[in-house]
Amino acid sequence: MIKWIRWSGLAGFVVVVALIAALWLLALGPLMKMAVEKYGSEAVGAQVNVEDISLGFNPLSLTVTGVQVADKNAPMENVVSFDTAVATLEAFPLLLGHIIVPDVTLSGVALGTQRSFSGELVVEEQEEEESKEETASTDEGSSNNSDSDSETAEASEGDILPSSDEILARENLLTTQYGKDLEDSYKQHKQTIDTALANIPNEDALKNYETELNNILKGKFKNLEDFKQRKKEFDALNAKFKQDKLAIAELTKAVKESKTDLNQKWSKLKDAPAQDFANLKGKYKLDGAGATNLAALLFGDDVGGYAKTALEYYEIVSPLLSDDEAKAEMQELKDKRLEGRLVHFKSDNPLPEFWIKTLSFTMQLPELEQDTGSVGEVAVKVQDITNQQDVINAPMRLLATGENLKNMDSLKITGVMDHRKPPSKDSFDLNLQGWQLTNVKLGLVGLKLVSSKASVTAKAVFTKGEMDVVGNGLFKQAKFDTKDTTFVAKEMNAALKNVNQFTVSTSANGELKSPNVSLRSDLDKQLNSAFNKRLKQKQAELEDDLKEKINEQLLAYGGDYTEQLKQLNLTEGSLKEKSKELEKLAKSEISTYEAQLKAEADAEKARAKAKVDAEKARMKADADAKEAEEKAKIDAEKARAKAKLKAEEERKKKELEEKAKAKLKGLFG
């Protein structure tokens, strides 16, 4: 049997295999370094630099040192960097080209560190030449392209939230529009008033009215002719006066119309700032750049920046979790039956191409600019990082817990990124309790949240390229302050003095790149209430002041005619009185003459009446005497008739008594 063994061959085999293994192990570190830098750079769109990768054998492990992942938008900064990563490896899967890492521990993890050299990807010369050719071929339309490029550049710059001054400068405000309208109207009315002013009498003319009127009324009317003469002069003066009165009336009308029109326009102008504010609030309400804008508007660039950075990280990580390329290759393999395919079976020990079972590290929490010192650390544990979740049949899980927290009671972030089957679903939960905020810029009129204790809970779900985020924050023991000396800053600060606690609720849904974001806060209500009260008071003062000034300005536009206008008003009153007096006097003279004629007629009438009355009295006396005589005769006749009637009644009575006595006698007799 031994004679069948070829010892030299056996030794040669062992030597060759050992040599290959040694070479492989020696080359593995540099090869992996190259692979990580090449494919990592392609994945993140910026340089990924690795200082060294070395292999350990007991247990099989990999130590990666000095890793820097550049920020493609800021090549002199790192998105993330760490000093050392120690990863244990499973040996057999490695023979198959599968990198299975049971555990990775990172140390010295930091975000946003400065780089000593640019992290921009170096474009291949060939690609550069191609791009140059493309540029040359489209040279004719280059002006348009450059315009669009500059627009794109502007658009990207536009992601940075503009300041309030920039917003006011770029927006067509109603306040400006109505203000200009008011100014134009004022000029127009001034012209009309100036024309009307030119037609009214001057001061000398007004004095003449009085002199002439006094001359007319001086002394008594000598006779009717004198009266008529004066009346004629008065009528002429009155006609002239009426003409001047008409001119004054026209001027009054012009001034009145101007006041009405300017008042209306002033009213619109007065409401314009509120409308502008509402419009701007609606317009700059988290569109385009997503959740970052409103957050930045309310809570300054810092917090807005964090939201933006978080979304950027998500956009980088998310595509890496679903191995679309591998799936496409798999499909291609299925189509090319000649190359065969791998058939997978149910397994308790799945074997994807790349799998980090547990990644853990501790990192410093990012500090707010205003804070002094470290906020604390966060211990991050990520499970099941792979580009083939369908193979391991488990989603990636994230757990971040705050440690050694200085200004927080607790911090917990959990996340599940499930890309096992389409549509993928990624969800994150944030729970932050007792966060002591100090000197947080609010990005508005220099306002700062000097101190507050915040509790924040948030839930974010990303699926089918869309997001659904809901967040709630409760800010207790809030104290605000500003160093700005503007009116708005002072008033805002005064209003905020009464705010002790407030809530902020935010929601964002829709497409990942352009979500519909809303942010509600009872701070708005509280501020509105307090601020409106102060503002109304100040606004009323301001309105009165402005009205007065505008009226003054309106009159001032009349220049030297202002006093004359006042004089005109006085003169108008004086003329009216004199006119009334004149008419009264005239009426008085006429009535004296007529009274005289009437007195004579009355005397004649009285005399005639007395005569008639005397005749009437005599006639009446005669009638009365006659009537008395007739009455006496009638009475005498009546007395005689009455006596005769009585005598007859006595006679009949006696006859009846005798008859009665005769009958009695007949009965007893």
Add this chain to the structure above:
Amino acid sequence: MFNFVGKFFKLLNGDASPGQIALGFSFALFIGLTPFFSLHNLIIFFFVFAIRVNLGAFFLGSAVFALLAFGIDPLSIKVGEYLLNNPDLLSMWTELYQSDVWRAFKFNHTLLLGSVVISILLFIPMLIISRFIVSTYRVRIMKWFEKLKISKMLKASKFYKYYERLGE
């Protein structure tokens, strides 16, 4: 091509035992018909180097079978598909799949499994047939060929010397 033919005849005409030559051709089935960069081929190489297998026959056979593999691959894939998708064998494959070692052999690859199975099936027949051919050639054809005048003339010519150099 001349190189191949020269080597082949030198091998046949050499003093290597027919059994070693046949074993070389049989092992060559695995290297030629199955995907080269596979773990099982490391084992094949181990046997080829450790056992007195004729290396000439092995490398020659590997080259020949690698050419034949282009035609055999569809059959290998069909065999692999059939075996891996056979419900009766599912439990076995699933059990093997749980092991990192077996998966390192990529047994669940249709082409690999099919071609390995075909190689195993052909191993013994190849061993017997090739041994028979070599023995028969040496006993009958080689001796007959050497007795021919033309053969003697060729052996004496410069062409034959050149041919011999090619075969070395």
